[in-house]
Each structure stands twice: as C-alpha cells, then as structure tokens.
Amino acid sequence: MPDLHWTIPVARWSSWPAVAAAAPDIGFIEPMVRRRLSTLSRIALKVAHDCVADRPNVRIVFASRHGELRRTTDILRNISAGEPVSPTAFSLSVLNAMTGVFGISRGDRTAASALSAGAETLGYALLEAHAQYATDTSTPVLLVYADEPADPGYGTIEEEVQGGAVAILLDEAPVGRLSCSRTAVDDGNASPEASPEGAGTLFATQSQAVHHCLDTRAAAQWRGEYAVWEWSWDEGVA
Template identity: 70%
Template sequence: MPDLHWIIPVARWSSWPAAATAAPDIGFIEPIVRRRLSTLSRVALKVAHDCVTQDDIRVVFASRHGELRRTTDILRAISAGEPVSPTAFSLSVLNAMTGVFGIARGDRSAASAISAGAETLGYALLEAYAQYTAQPGSPVLLVYADEPADPAYGAIEDEVQGGAIAILLGGEAAMGQLVCTLAGHPDNTSGAGKTSHTTDAAAALPAESFATQSQALLHCLETGKPAVWQGAGATWHWRWHERAA
C-alpha cells in the first residue's frame, strides 16, 4: 500500500471527553426527540453543533460500533420475547445521528456514515477530505463518536475509547491546517513504507504514539504536537502544519 498524504483546512473543531460526568447540552434538539437519544448520539450532536454555522453543511459521521449498545438491547428484548420499540429500532442504525442533526437544522445536505474497524477515524478524515476537495466551496463537517462495545461481545482488539470529536473543513482554515499521513509498514512487500516528503520543519518533530486513533488525533489537536497510531497494516500520523503552530 503506497503512502497517502493530505492536508485538511480546519475551520473549527470540538471534542467531548470520554470521562465527562456532565450531560452534553443539546438544547437545540426538540425535547420529544432529545429524551429518546442515546449517550453516543448526544455527544456526537454536541460537538457537531459546536462547529456549525448557519450554512448548509455536508456531514461525514464515523463510528466503529455506532449504536451497537442500543442494537444489543433490542436483541435482548427479542430473545426474551418482549416487544421492540419502533423508535429504538429507527435510532439503532449507524447514521441515526446525521438524520437527527439534519432535521434539527432543516438541512438537506448530503450525509455519509463510515465504519472501518480500528481505523474508522482515519478513513473518515480521508473521506471528508475527498468530499471537500471535490467541492471546496461547500464546507464538510466530520463527526466521530464512539463507545466501547457491550461486555457481552467479550474482548475486542484495539477497542475504542469513548467520546466524540468534530472537525469543520473550510477554506477559511481559522484554526490552521492538519497534515494527515497514512504510511505502510517497512516490511510491507507491496511497496509501502516509502517516506512522505514535506518541507515544513514540524514534520521532523518526534511524534508520541497512542493506543487509539481518537486519542492520537485529540492529542495533536489540543497540544499542537505530532501524534501517531499504529494499526495492523499501516501507521497513521497527524500533525499541524508549522504555519498553524
């Protein structure tokens, strides 16, 4: 796999920590809908709302497990012979958050939902970038939200950390430019492992490694320092362009 290298113009970003004890404020959602939402959808909507303007915005939503906990509850109800709530079923799909968000904003813009295992966030960043470059005049909102799977599924390799991150891609790039690199391992015989060449000095800074992609990306966003996550087949790097430091 050849290396991939792309730069995201960050207009705004927001996050919600996994360890937060307070409930996220999603007062922009109608109460009748709000009380039916899961914790996952609530934190996703919170960070998404933090980043948007009044303009129509395309959304890329990403989550490894999505509403798996809600789905698991539905399966348990079926197993016990209990009725399943149609509302619970409709909100159990991966893209439930995008539907709720679009309805609340009255926004009919396109929305995508991505799940790609432990590399979900990285590929969502690539998808958001691809959509933005295809139509630079229209902003793209990336929203990542996840939570660990129900214990009923046992141990999961490279399990996610809870929480949410949203990044608004826009030409104004008020926050700066985020450099993303997907590099193959040196022992990959398909030709991967070649080094991406960049000219800014920030590329030479040492990068700290993290257990999950969300932890690595959040560290980069918050501190301005490079961060790395290594998966089974590739290594993901994130750093701010030196002009954003």
C-alpha cells in the same frame, strides 16, 4: 494499498471526553426527540453543533467503529426474550441515525454519509472528509467521530475504543491545517519502536492521537496491524 498523504483545512474543532462530569447540552434538539437519544448520539450532536451552529448548510461525514451497537444489542436481547421491539429504538440503531437527527433539527438537507472501518475508522473518515471537500469547496464538510466501547457481552475487543467524540469543520479561512498520513508497514508484527525517529508521540487509539494533535499542535501517531497513521499541525493557512 499505497501510502497516503493529505492535508485538511481546519476552520473549527470541538471535542467531548469519554468521561464528563455533566451531560452534553443539546437543547437545540426538540425534547421529544432528545429524550430518546443514546449517550453516543448526544455527544456526537453536541460537538457537531459546536462547530456549525452558525452555518446554514454543511455536508456531514459521521464515523464510528461501533455506532449504536449498544442499542442494537438491547434490541436483540428483547427479541431473544420474546419482548416487543420499539420502532423508535430500531430507527435510532442505524449507524447514520445521528446525521438524520442533526439534519432534521437544522432543516438542512445537505448530503450526509456514515462510515465504519474498525480501529482505523477515524483515519479513513479524515480521508473521506478531505476527498469531499477537495472535490467541492463551495460547501463546508463537517467530520464527526463518536464512539463508545462495545457491550461486555461481546468479550474482549482488539484495539478497543475508549469513547468520546470529536468534530472537525473543513472550510475556507482555516485556523490551521491538519496533515494526515498512512504509511504501510512491511511487517504487520513490527513493534512501535520501529517507528521513524521524531514521528510523534504514539497513542493507543486514533482518536487519542488526533485529539492530542489538535489540542497541543504536536505530532501524534497510531500504529495498527498494517499501517502507521500520523498527524501533525501547521499553523500556516496558505
């Protein structure tokens, strides 16, 4: 794959930490639906709502490495034990469950998509959001990334996520621009120290790197097996 470089206009952004003292407030979701939601969907809906509460229509790109894997695992355990499977639990176990719940709560039938790409999920979600907005700037694009570690039953997961959520709204009149790049490495076993000088602080996960860049406006980097991903902030809106 060739090296990639792109920039997205950030109108707003919101995040929810992996470990929070209080549960996210999702009072905009009706109680009957709200009590059936997983922690993952709750934090995803929270950051999404924070970004677009006053926007009538937005396209959504939802991204998660594991998605509702914990719910799916519980379903599989019920099947293995010969127990009945809840239709509601099954319908909410799909990767795009959050986008459906969000669209219904807002009465918004604008297009939504969901993707998963391993440890590089957030990076490719940023690329997908950029592509959608660059193709049509008439409707905002909301990127929502939410994840949580896999069930311990799956054993050790390489480059495991730490959990949490972040949402970024791509729209006109941005407060700044997030520059993104993916640079292939010649040797998949190259060490992080081989990164170019001044390329930004190296983080263990993409979500940590992107959040750091948005929060501090300082460059951040994540290195995978085949590529180095980097993010930097530009206050200019031109």
